[in-house]
Amino acid sequence: MRDVADFAPLLLHWFSSHARALPWRRDYDPYAVWVSEIMAQQTQMDRVVDYFNRFMARFPDIGALAAAPEDAVLKAWEGLGYYSRARNLLAAARIVQAEHGGRFPADFDAIRALPGIGDYTAGAVASIAFGADTVAVDANVLRVLARVCDIDAPVKEPAGKARVLAVARSLLPPGRARDYNQALMELGALVCRPKNPDCQACPVADVCQARHLGIVADRPVLTKTRDITPLLVATGVLFQAGRIFIQKRLPAGAWGNLWEFPGGRIEDGEMPDAAIVREFAEETAFATEVAAKLAVIRHGYTTFRVTLHCFLLRLPGHAEAAPLPAPVLTAAQESRWVLPGELSGFAFPAGHRKLIDQLANSLWIL
DNA sequence: GACACGTGGCC
DNA sequence: TGGCCAAGTGT
CATH class of the missing domain: 1.10.340.30 (Hypothetical protein; domain 2)
Structure with missing residues (x-):
């Protein structure tokens, strides 16, 4: 020694x-x-x-x-x-x-x-x-x-x-x-x-x-770690007249100032497709309907394990030639209707980026 | 002091 | 697979 x-x-x-x-x-x-x-x-x-x-x-x-x-x-x-x-x-x-x-x-x-x-x-x-x-x-x-x-x-x-x-x-x-x-x-x-x-x-x-x-x-002596909480989340890609609705998150909190698809937590006992329609209405005031299920994405965090249920949404009865509606935002500071090819120019959380990567294979459904 | 804050690699 | 962890900081 x-x-x-x-x-x-x-x-x-x-x-x-x-x-x-x-x-x-x-x-x-x-x-x-x-x-x-x-x-x-x-x-x-x-x-x-x-x-x-x-x-x-x-x-x-x-x-x-x-x-x-x-x-x-x-x-x-x-x-x-x-x-x-x-x-x-x-x-x-x-x-x-x-x-x-x-x-x-x-x-x-x-x-x-x-x-x-x-x-x-x-x-x-x-x-x-x-x-x-x-x-x-x-x-x-x-x-x-x-x-x-x-x-x-x-x-x-x-x-x-x-x-x-x-x-x-x-x-x-x-x-x-x-x-x-x-x-x-x-x-x-x-x-x-x-x-x-x-x-x-x-x-x-x-x-x-x-x-x-x-x-x-x-060595080293470790400190006890916190439990990881499983979390069910729904998110929706609203696709209308060839454009996709995205919103910019608020400045504070997780993913501050990043862009995302609206969505939120699935309540206890709630079905994922019901949750996304509810969340989308709460965050944008849009009355949407589910057109298809796009993916289920699992995403790990330090203290959460998220299962992200991803849906394709439509505005029922909306004429293709009609102007795209404006939202009433409650969970975001700004929104855009963008072409699918424009998504690459915005910063998204990793889970949503994974969804975008799969979107190219899914939009033909329409 | 405790907790929020992301993500992917490793075993 | 699922828990642990990383060239930490701000509140």
Whole structure:
């Protein structure tokens, strides 16, 4: 068992040859590092890279992002989830443009003050983009250091997290925070994984207390998770005169400012087709009828498991040549009647995007 | 402190 | 399959 003083040198040496070739690691441009860190919140790196490359091509610098309409930013974010990240990213870009002359601030407190940036992200950008000696403790670091230092308190709770933070600071090699922070996270992602950690390949196994004690599986101490609630939801694609009705969700709450097909929860004992007619009337004041069932889509969430019953709807008695009616919106801020080919230009929640993908095969029914 | 906030991959 | 989890933040 080696002394913990060897931890950082061993870690940095490992990182020098095992770091993944992530695109923002080429020159550590602050804008790129910032975007990558926001995208990486609660999201695995492998899923980030494609979104990152498309985002940087679409919004190459802070000025381009600050000038972009929010709909375009949400479209670039479509499918990534946690859409407040995209809204805050745009809001922060506009603040940087207005208050920092378009240059991303280097100071930790100035970074931390931007919307969408908390303690972790401020530390990550300050160190990775600017070389500041700040820690960046994410779920990987919590896990790695809980094992290395045998932290016996739940690391997702304040007391345990504070202990990890203190250890992370004490082990930080001055001047090397950029690589130290990334190396900790890289080790957690590639070697010191939640399940099946590869201790044989671990560069700091000789320093790891949990490994030494044979209790790697007991570290970190986990917090109890919440139950997952099953949820039945109905949604309707109203297709009339060759156009489809969509609405833009309210700014706050889930999928804020994204577009959707109207719908809502199926009440206890209610049939899905009755639910969609009721929900559609409540949200738009349209009196619709079900023309066909399109799909049943299952979609997982952190705390819900949704079964989405999807219907094709019509306005009974509506003459094809007559103008399309205007809704009375109660659950949305705006609506459109769009051509099927135009759906690709709007940002939809993933469940509705899945439905759209199937729609192309279904509209011939008419 | 607790909860809302998405999504897909893994076993 | 279904539960767990991820480069967290805002309220």
